[in-house]
Every structure is written in C-alpha cells, then in structure tokens.
Amino acid sequence: MTPGGSPSPPGVVVVTGVSRYLAAHVAARLAADRRIDRVIGVDLLEPGPEVAGLLDQVERIRVDPGAVGGLLADLDVDTVVHLALASAPDPQHGGRAAMKEQNVIGTMQLLAACQRAPRLRKIVVRSSTAAYGASFRDPAVFTEETEPREVPRGGFGRDILDIEGYVRGFRRRRPDVTATVLRFAPFIGSTADTTLTRYLSQPVVPTIFGRDARLQFLHFDDALEVLHRSVAEDHPGTYNVAGPGVLALSQAIRRAGRVAVPVLEPGLSGAIALARAMGFGRYGLDQVDLFVHGRVVDTSRLEREYGFTPRSTADAFDDFIRAHHGRAVVTREQLAAAEQLVLDRIRQVRAAAQERS
Amino acid sequence: MTGPEEQPDEARVNDRYADPPPVTPDVDPARHNGHRPADPVVADQPGDLWDRRVAGGLAFLRRRLSGDYEVDEFGFDPELTDAVFHPMLRRLYRDWFRTEVSGLEHLPDDGAALVVANHSGTVALDALILSTALHHEHPARRYLRLLGADLVFRMPLVSEIVRKTGGTVACNPDVERLLRGGELVGVFPEGFKGVGKLYAERYKLQRFGRGGFVSAALRTGTPIIPVAIVGGEEIYPMLADIKPLARLLKLPYFPVTPTFPWLGPLGLVPLPSKWLIEFCPPIPTAHLVDAADDPLVVFNLADQVRETIQQTLHQLLERRPDPFGP
Numbered sequence: 156m157t158p159g160g161s162p163s164p165p166g167v168v169v170v171t172g173v174s175r176y177l178a179a180h181v182a183a184r185l186a187a188d189r190r191i192d193r194v195i196g197v198d199l200l201e202p203g204p205e206v207a208g209l210l211d212q213v214e215r216i217r218v219d220p221g222a223v224g225g226l227l228a229d230l231d232v233d234t235v236v237h238l239a240l241a242s243a244p245d246p247q248h249g250g251r252a253a254m255k256e257q258n259v260i261g262t263m264q265l266l267a268a269c270q271r272a273p274r275l276r277k278i279v280v281r282s283s284t285a286a287y288g289a290s291f292r293d294p295a296v297f298t299e300e301t302e303p304r305e306v307p308r309g310g311f312g313r314d315i316l317d318i319e320g321y322v323r324g325f326r327r328r329r330p331d332v333t334a335t336v337l338r339f340a341p342f343i344g345s346t347a348d349t350t351l352t353r354y355l356s357q358p359v360v361p362t363i364f365g366r367d368a369r370l371q372f373l374h375f376d377d378a379l380e381v382l383h384r385s386v387a388e389d390h391p392g393t394y395n396v397a398g399p400g401v402l403a404l405s406q407a408i409r410r411a412g413r414v415a416v417p418v419l420e421p422g423l424s425g426a427i428a429l430a431r432a433m434g435f436g437r438y439g440l441d442q443v444d445l446f447v448h449g450r451v452v453d454t455s456r457l458e459r460e461y462g463f464t465p466r467s468t469a470d471a472f473d474d475f476i477r478a479h480h481g482r483a484v485v486t487r488e489q490l491a492a493a494e495q496l497v498l499d500r501i502r503q504v505r506a507a508a509q510e511r512s
Numbered sequence: 513m514t515g516p517e518e519q520p521d522e523a524r525v526n527d528r529y530a531d532p533p534p535v536t537p538d539v540d541p542a543r544h545n546g547h548r549p550a551d552p553v554v555a556d557q558p559g560d561l562w563d564r565r566v567a568g569g570l571a572f573l574r575r576r577l578s579g580d581y582e583v584d585e586f587g588f589d590p591e592l593t594d595a596v597f598h599p600m601l602r603r604l605y606r607d608w609f610r611t612e613v614s615g616l617e618h619l620p621d622d623g624a625a626l627v628v629a630n631h632s633g634t635v636a637l638d639a640l641i642l643s644t645a646l647h648h649e650h651p652a653r654r655y656l657r658l659l660g661a662d663l664v665f666r667m668p669l670v671s672e673i674v675r676k677t678g679g680t681v682a683c684n685p686d687v688e689r690l691l692r693g694g695e696l697v698g699v700f701p702e703g704f705k706g707v708g709k710l711y712a713e714r715y716k717l718q719r720f721g722r723g724g725f726v727s728a729a730l731r732t733g734t735p736i737i738p739v740a741i742v743g744g745e746e747i748y749p750m751l752a753d754i755k756p757l758a759r760l761l762k763l764p765y766f767p768v769t770p771t772f773p774w775l776g777p778l779g780l781v782p783l784p785s786k787w788l789i790e791f792c793p794p795i796p797t798a799h800l801v802d803a804a805d806d807p808l809v810v811f812n813l814a815d816q817v818r819e820t821i822q823q824t825l826h827q828l829l830e831r832r833p834d835p836f837g838p
Binding site for chain 1: 562563566567570571573574576577578579580581583584585586587589662665666667668669670671672675676680681683685686689
C-alpha cells in the first residue's frame with residue numbers, strides 16, 4: 156500500500172467545475188475507478204465540446220458550487236474535490252469580476268456548505284504555487300511552510316491567498332475532515348491549454364528585460380494522478396505539486412525553438428493594459444510576477460507522502476514541445492546543421508590557407 | 513592531462529597563476545607570472561588545437577542557443593559560469609589584482625562549509641574575487657555560492673547574473689538548503705556597512721548583524737571558515753558619501769572616490785591594488801547543533817569569527833606594506 160493510503164475509498168465524490176478541462180478529466184478518471192461508487196460533476200456552465208465526451212460516466216448537476224449545500228446532505232457525499240478555479244479572467248464570461256466571484260466567493264460558499272455536511276470525510280482543494288506570493292526577499296525554493304512575504308499583484312495570486320485562508324478556517328472548524336490542499340505548478344504537456352502554454356507556443360515570445368525567471372512545470376497527466384490519489388487515498392495537509400528540476404524562461408523558449416523579445420518591465424505593464432483594452436491576450440500581472448520573480452518549490456513532501464514523483468519539469472516541457480513544434484522558429488536540428496556547416500567552412504578555409512603557405 | 517590534485521603541494525602553490533588545466537608547471541618560469549606561451553599561428557592538420565577550439569566554441573554556442581544545459585533550483589548555470597564569467601574574472605584576479613591566496617588546505621574537497629569574509633570596496637568585487645580564488649586555486653575547483661542582499665535581486669540584469677553564477681538571496685532557508693546540499697556558501701555578514709564604509713575606516717570590521725549566518729551553520733552542523741581579504745578597500749577608496757543623493761536614488765550610499773564621479777565611466781575602473789586572501793582554520797559547529805536558537809552561543813561564535821578575521825587582516829596588512837606593490 157502507498158504511504159498514507161486509506162483503507163476504504165470514498166463512496167460518493169463531488170467534483171466542482173466539470174465544464175473545465177482539468178475537472179472533467181479528473182471526474183472521468185474517478186468514474187472509471189471501480190473502488191468509487193458514484194461521481195457527481197457540479198458546474199453552473201454546460202461543459203464545452205472538448206470535454207463533453209469525457210463525462211459519459213459522470214452524473215452531472217448544473218448548480219452553482221455555492222449552492223451545493225443541499226446536494227451534499229441529500230446524496231450522502233463523503234468527498235468533495237474543488238477544482239472550479241479560473242486562473243485568468245475570461246472576457247466572454249464577465250472578466251475579472253466573474254473570475255473573483257467564482258474563485259473567492261465560490262470557494263467560500265462551498266466550504267461553508269461542506270462545514271455543515273455531517274457525512275463529509277474529505278475535501279481536496281486545488282491551489283497554486285502562486286500562494287507563495289512574489290517578493291525580492293523570497294527564498295529561492297519554497298517549502299510548504301514558507302509564508303508569503305508580499306501580496307502578489309496579480310488577481311489569481313490574490314484569489315489563491317484568499318482561498319487558502321478559507322481552507323485554514325475550515326480545517327480549524329472541521330478537524331475531523333481530511334483536507335488536502337494541492338499547490339500546483341503551471342500545467343504543461345501535449346494537451347494542456349493554459350495562458351502559459353499559449354504564451355510559449357507563439358513564435359515570438361515577449362520576455363522581461365534583465366529577468367530570467369526560474370520556472371517549474373507540472374505535466375497535466377501527473378496532476379491528474381495526484382488528484383486521483385488524493386481522493387482514493389488519505390493525504391491530509393498541503394502539498395507542492397511540481398515537476399522536479401528547473402528551467403529558466405530563456406532556456407525554455409530556446410528549447411521550444413522560439414525567439415525571445417525582451418521588453419522593459421514598465422513598458423510591458425502598459426502593453427498588457429493595452430492588449431486587454433483591445434480585447435485580446437489574457438496575460439496579466441500574474442504572468443509579470445512569475446516572469447520577474449520565478450517560482451520554484453520543494454516537492455519532497457509530495458514524494459514522501461504520496462510515494463509518487465511527477466515527471467521532471469524538463470521532461471514535461473519536452474512533451475509540450477513535441478506537440479507544438481510546428482510553429483518553432485529555430486529547431487535543434489537546424490542549429491546542429493548550422494554548427495556543422497560553419498565548422499566545415501572554417502576547416503576548408505584553413506586547409507586552403509595551409510596549402511598556399 | 514595532469515590534474516592539479518596530482519601535483520606536489522609546493523608546485524601547486526608556485527603554479528597559482530597558471531590557467532587550468534596546468535601543464536607541467538615547473539618547466540616554464542614565465543607561466544608563474546601568468547604569461548601564456550603563444551599558440552602556433554598555423555596548425556598542421558584538422559584536429560589540432562585551433563580546430564578543437566573552434567569546434568568546442570561552436571558546440572557551446574549551439575548548446576546555449578538550443579537551451580541544452582542544466583540550471584539548478586537556485587538558477588545556477590555551471591556551464592555559463594565556467595565558460596564566460598570565471599575566465600573574465602580570472603583576468604581581473606590574476607593580472608589586475610595579482611591576488612595571492614593562502615590557507616586553501618582548510619577548505620574541504622567535498623561537503624559543506626560556510627565561508628565568512630570581510631566586505632569592502634564600495635563595489636563588492638571582493639565577493640567575485642573570492643569565488644574566483646576558490647574555483648581557480650582549490651584542487652577540487654569548488655564553486656562558492658554567494659549570498660546577496662535583496663537590493664541585488666531588485667536590479668534587473670544584475671540579479672540574473674548573480675543567480676546564474678550561483679548566488680542567491682541572503683536568507684536562512686536558502687543558506688540551510690545550500691549547506692544541506694553540501695555546497696560551499698560565501699557570506700559577508702557586514703553587508704552594506706562593510707562595502708559602503710569610508711576609506712579612513714579601511715580594514716576595520718563593522719558590526720556583524722544579527723549573526724543569522726551562525727545559526728544557519730549551527731542548524732546544519734556546518735564548519736565556519738573565516739576568511740580575511742586584503743586589497744578590496746583600495747580599489748575604489750571612498751572619500752565621502754553623499755547621503756541625500758543616496759536617499760534620492762534609494763541606494764545605501766553614494767560614493768565619491770578619487771575617480772568617481774569626476775571621470776565618468778572611467779571612474780568605474782578599479783585601482784590595481786595588491787590582494788591577499790587568507791583562509792583560516794575551520795571552526796567546527798557539529799557539537800552545537802542543539803544550541804542554534806541560543807542567542808548567547810550564536811553571539812559568542814559570531815564574535816569569535818569576527819575576531820579571527822580582524823586579527824588575520826592585521827597580519828596580512830603587515831605582509832603588504834604597499835597597497836599597490838607588486
């Protein structure tokens with residue numbers, strides 16, 4: 156048995172936010188697990204076409220995650236997996252105001268409902284490594300105990316701090332419930348579609364002048380694995396979930412064969428505001444914070460307690476490159492060919508010079 | 513290839529100015545002054561020295577351009593450090609400052625140690641020279657992981673150079689993480705008080721802060737190695753500190769030296785002082801692991817380190833009567 160594994164897997168599991176990619180995949184995987192009796196997907200929105208096919212085995216209920224209270228009691232739910240988080244404002248669905256409503260108010264209401272559900276045994280909450288904030292005094296590597304030194308500028312980062320605050324309150328009030336908080340590094344992989352993957356799949360990538368952030372990625376499949384184990388086994392506590400190892404942003408851009416264009420930071424903030432006003436680009440101060448400060452976490456607690464090591468940041472990124480190599484500007488093969496060409500020419504010229512002398 | 517660790521000790525001391533990897537140190541006296549014999553201008557055949565250099569350079573470029581290198585979790589990029597930063601610093605270290613190093617036998621070949629040094633020079637070149645000395649002269653070619661104030665990490669470009677060469681923010685979690693990983697960590701407890709002091713106060717150690725470095729060493733049971741660096745004070749002798757201007761620019765001090773700001777960018781050229789670096793015997797801390805939170809133990813140990821450095825500074829200054837001597 157894996158360390159911390161639970162003797163009895165849960166009976167009825169509620170997954171929030173199933174109209175989204177991550178939650179839909181998690182719900183589908185849980186539904187396929189025979190140890191789990193029933194998986195109920197909860198969301199206000201109808202799932203999009205790209206995830207609808209996944210949800211055949213999942214009972215779906217269209218309800219606001221905040222109004223889930225009655226449902227928890229009626230269905231004898233013993234596990235809640237809270238994944239209904241928006242990581243970037245969506246201009247088509249109410250922008251930043253709706254994002255905050257969903258992230259902060261949604262979580263608050265859901266936790267309030269969970270607090271009053273007597274049969275509840277376990278709650279798993281999606282968080283982010285953005286929970287560590289962004290400050291120049293930060294240590295290079297965050298462990299789960301590191302307190303944020305400065306409130307981040309980005310909306311998502313602030314929402315995450317609020318959400319974790321609510322979970323802390325919930326833990327105090329319901330110590331009998333196993334609460335697992337998973338601080339995920341940015342997702343990547345052949346299928347993941349996030350702000351960061353869209354950013355890195357452009358041929359020309361804007362970066363911040365004089366900054367080369369240290370980044371970590373988590374392969375999407377590993378995120379699913381960790382979420383699944385959190386439901387099927389018992390792992391109370393907060394865990395950093397990231398691929399071991401580090402890529403510098405410039406290094407990641409070069410590996411992907413893209414071209415980096417450094418922009419001055421004040422100019423960048425203006426450009427972001429402009430892009431937003433013109434209605435394209437969902438980059439925000441969250442990305443600027445990440446690219447100025449970088450973010451690396453220690454994953455030894457996850458490895459110890461889950462007995463699982465996600466694939467490394469570099470391997471996860473390689474998977475992403477393979478899926479997106481069509482838009483690369485310079486490929487590794489071209490560079491190797493250029494190297495050979497230049498070397499051969501220099502050898503020719505030198506051989507000719509020697510013959511003449 | 514003859515590795516430095518295979519040579520007798522004395523040869524290594526004489527050979528301090530040779531570029532690594534040193535080739536038969538005793539036969540060529542010119543080498544002792546840092547002079548390198550010229551390479552043959554025209555090579556005989558492909559596969560000769562120049563061909564290897566060109567191929568090596570091109571392969572390096574290709575690796576850099578395709579992102580094919582490793583960076584550790586602190587952002588340290590050993591390949592870039594070895595290929596770019598250390599060769600540049602070595603020129604400064606050897607030809608400009610004529611640095612002499614002693615006491616290297618006190619540094620371990622592997623495993624952690626906390627290297628504590630005095631800080632000086634208006635611009636903290638002493639940290640870079642110390643790391644060059646260690647990497648260049650120590651048989652195990654060790655890297656010194658430097659700790660910098662958060663001001664360093666606020667500055668774009670500078671912050672990245674510091675990270676890529678192995679530096680990180682001076683805070684206890686990072687120090688302990690590096691020490692637990694078996695690294696050599698370099699710390700300057702005087703901080704800006706040391707770098708930004710006037711020339712009149714040269715080689716007078718400033719206050720050692722709260723002794724955070726001592727508690728980090730105690731918690732990890734790492735030996736502390738005090739180091740005295742002479743020569744740093746004369747590179748930019750600070751005659752005055754314009755405090756209002758410093759406040760305006762949000763800097764810890766605004767220096768006036770004999771050349772800065774009068775000569776503009778030329779004032780940034782350090783004066784060619786003679787440098788001496790001495791590593792003192794390590795102070796073991798493994799028996800004090802439980803006392804890491806005892807302020808008295810921490811304070812006494814910090815004081816012991818401070819005294820050792822101050823005394824060694826005086827001894828070194830006696831050995832170097834002329835700051836700009838040979």
